[in-house]
Amino acid sequence: MFTPYEELDALLGDLTRSVRDILGDTFVGAYVQGSFALGAGDRHSDCDFVVAATRLPRGGTEAALRRLHDGIPLRPGHWTRHLEGSYADTASLRDLGGLGTPWLFNDHGHRELTWDTHCNSAHSRWILRHHGITLAGPPVTEVVDEVPPEAVRAEARAALPEVLDSVRSWASFDLAWTQRYTVTTYCRVLYSLRTGRVASKPGALAWGREHLTPGWGPLLTQVSADRGRGWDPADPPRPGSLEATYAFASYAESFAA
Incomplete structure (x- = not known):
């Protein structure tokens, strides 16, 4: 198997x-x-x-x-x-x-x-x-x-400022899926920047809840809990989740420095 x-x-x-x-x-x-x-x-x-x-x-x-x-x-x-x-x-x-x-x-x-x-x-x-x-x-x-940890970190650092524009180039933020994907991607990039390794999507969200500023816990929990909703073109983001995602993007991008 x-x-x-x-x-x-x-x-x-x-x-x-x-x-x-x-x-x-x-x-x-x-x-x-x-x-x-x-x-x-x-x-x-x-x-x-x-x-x-x-x-x-x-x-x-x-x-x-x-x-x-x-x-x-x-x-x-x-x-x-x-x-x-x-x-x-x-x-x-x-x-x-x-x-x-x-x-x-x-x-x-x-x-x-x-x-x-x-x-x-x-x-x-x-x-x-x-x-x-x-x-x-x-x-x-x-x-x-x-693959040296320094190479993983360097790639993550370069990617951080581009995540939001990259997602916008191929996905619509009118979808709940895109909101979840964006938050998860930022968590994965931050994990790689901190550790020099790569985490799965659930693993990165769990790491973020433990290691990032506690105030982001509700957003990361929402993203994790909603994964079962899958990709649905008729499923809009939860109220307030998109605004929280944009704020989280600004927070995450600050680590690029």
Whole structure:
């Protein structure tokens, strides 16, 4: 068992077999990272993966991967619409010198792959190195080098002033989901800034309730308690929660200095 969900395990197994056939002798390994690797994945999570190959997929190989991911969300089931991950080359995946290299990326809920750096971050590498689940191939420690705490902290410090604008660029603050996501993201970034490690969403909120100014406790508790509401386009933020979120954003961004 890779995850708590039989349907998701079956999908991951099928994805790994299909990708292995497409990549042929360039295939190195397939791994789960993100919330499921951190032991906190649930029905409201996406499932993050990284496939490592000796070279980036191009030409017919890239086209075959695009056809594969174009069809997966059309299959029956819940998890077929909740995969997210990248196809990386081992050279740029190995160490932090590869940061900034675009990988072929499957965005959560999308059918079209793009070239993006979304999964190519110190944050994702830290999870993969310390908690990655091997679907196929060598242990992840043979594929990804250790990520220094200073690199995780530096990335978090740089991200703090950009969190709100980044979320605004793709999500609507008319939704309760966005309010919760924003608060959780700030907690995760602050956790990484303080510790040089990466926490799951529930773990970061729990850490925030214990370590941040106590006055934020009600907001963090609300976000944690409302996770079960999931993503609902007809669900507006709770009264006052958006104002509290903006205030929390200002508080969190002050730590960037």
